[in-house]
Amino acid sequence: MDIVKIFGTNLKKYRRELGVSQEKFAEMCGLHRTYISDIERFQRSISLYNIQKISDALGVDTYKMFIEENSQ
Numbered sequence: 001m002d003i004v005k006i007f008g009t010n011l012k013k014y015r016r017e018l019g020v021s022q023e024k025f026a027e028m029c030g031l032h033r034t035y036i037s038d039i040e041r042f043q044r045s046i047s048l049y050n051i052q053k054i055s056d057a058l059g060v061d062t063y064k065m066f067i068e069e070n071s072q
Contacts, residue, residue, distance in 0.1 A: 003066065005042045007051070010065045012040045014058045029057035 015025050015036075022040070026033040030053060038044035039054075046054075055062040 001068070002042075004045055006068050007046070007065050008040045008042045009069065010067070011036070011054060011058075013069075014060050014065075015040075018058065025057065029053045 015022070018025070020028070022036045023033045026036045029050075031050065035044065039046060051065065052062060055065055058065075
Protein backbone atom coordinates (compact mmCIF):
# COMPACT_ATOMS: atom_id res chain seq x y z
CA MET A 1 0.00 0.00 0.00
CA ASP A 2 1.38 3.40 -1.02
CA ILE A 3 -0.28 5.78 1.44
CA VAL A 4 1.01 8.91 -0.34
CA LYS A 5 -0.57 7.74 -3.60
CA ILE A 6 -3.86 6.79 -1.94
CA PHE A 7 -4.13 10.13 -0.15
CA GLY A 8 -3.21 12.13 -3.27
CA THR A 9 -5.67 10.21 -5.42
CA ASN A 10 -8.48 10.74 -2.92
CA LEU A 11 -7.65 14.42 -2.54
CA LYS A 12 -7.92 14.91 -6.30
CA LYS A 13 -11.17 12.92 -6.48
CA TYR A 14 -12.92 14.76 -3.65
CA ARG A 15 -11.63 18.17 -4.80
CA ARG A 16 -12.99 17.59 -8.29
CA GLU A 17 -16.32 16.46 -6.80
CA LEU A 18 -16.45 19.86 -5.08
CA GLY A 19 -15.80 21.44 -8.47
CA VAL A 20 -12.93 23.65 -7.35
CA SER A 21 -9.50 24.28 -8.81
CA GLN A 22 -6.30 23.49 -6.93
CA GLU A 23 -5.84 27.21 -6.39
CA LYS A 24 -9.32 27.72 -4.91
CA PHE A 25 -9.00 24.60 -2.79
CA ALA A 26 -5.63 25.72 -1.46
CA GLU A 27 -7.27 28.98 -0.35
CA MET A 28 -10.07 27.02 1.33
CA CYS A 29 -7.63 25.13 3.54
CA GLY A 30 -4.98 27.82 3.97
CA LEU A 31 -2.25 26.06 1.99
CA HIS A 32 -0.32 26.93 -1.16
CA ARG A 33 -1.50 25.78 -4.58
CA THR A 34 1.82 24.13 -5.41
CA TYR A 35 1.59 22.17 -2.14
CA ILE A 36 -1.81 20.78 -3.19
CA SER A 37 -0.42 20.02 -6.65
CA ASP A 38 2.54 18.17 -5.14
CA ILE A 39 0.22 16.05 -2.99
CA GLU A 40 -1.99 15.16 -5.96
CA ARG A 41 1.12 14.16 -7.95
CA PHE A 42 2.41 12.01 -5.07
CA GLN A 43 5.47 14.23 -4.65
CA ARG A 44 4.93 15.18 -1.04
CA SER A 45 4.26 13.50 2.27
CA ILE A 46 2.18 15.65 4.61
CA SER A 47 1.74 16.24 8.32
CA LEU A 48 -1.24 15.11 10.36
CA TYR A 49 -2.15 18.76 10.90
CA ASN A 50 -2.40 19.39 7.15
CA ILE A 51 -4.25 16.12 6.60
CA GLN A 52 -6.92 17.40 9.00
CA LYS A 53 -7.04 20.83 7.31
CA ILE A 54 -7.51 19.18 3.91
CA SER A 55 -10.17 16.77 5.14
CA ASP A 56 -12.09 19.58 6.83
CA ALA A 57 -11.99 21.73 3.69
CA LEU A 58 -13.26 18.78 1.64
CA GLY A 59 -15.99 18.01 4.16
CA VAL A 60 -14.81 14.39 4.26
CA ASP A 61 -14.10 12.23 7.30
CA THR A 62 -10.33 12.00 7.63
CA TYR A 63 -10.24 8.20 7.52
CA LYS A 64 -11.83 8.20 4.05
CA MET A 65 -8.72 9.88 2.68
CA PHE A 66 -6.81 6.65 3.33
CA ILE A 67 -9.20 4.16 1.72
CA GLU A 68 -8.24 2.87 -1.71
CA GLU A 69 -10.88 3.36 -4.41
CA ASN A 70 -11.31 -0.36 -5.04
CA SER A 71 -11.74 -0.95 -1.29
CA GLN A 72 -14.75 1.36 -0.94
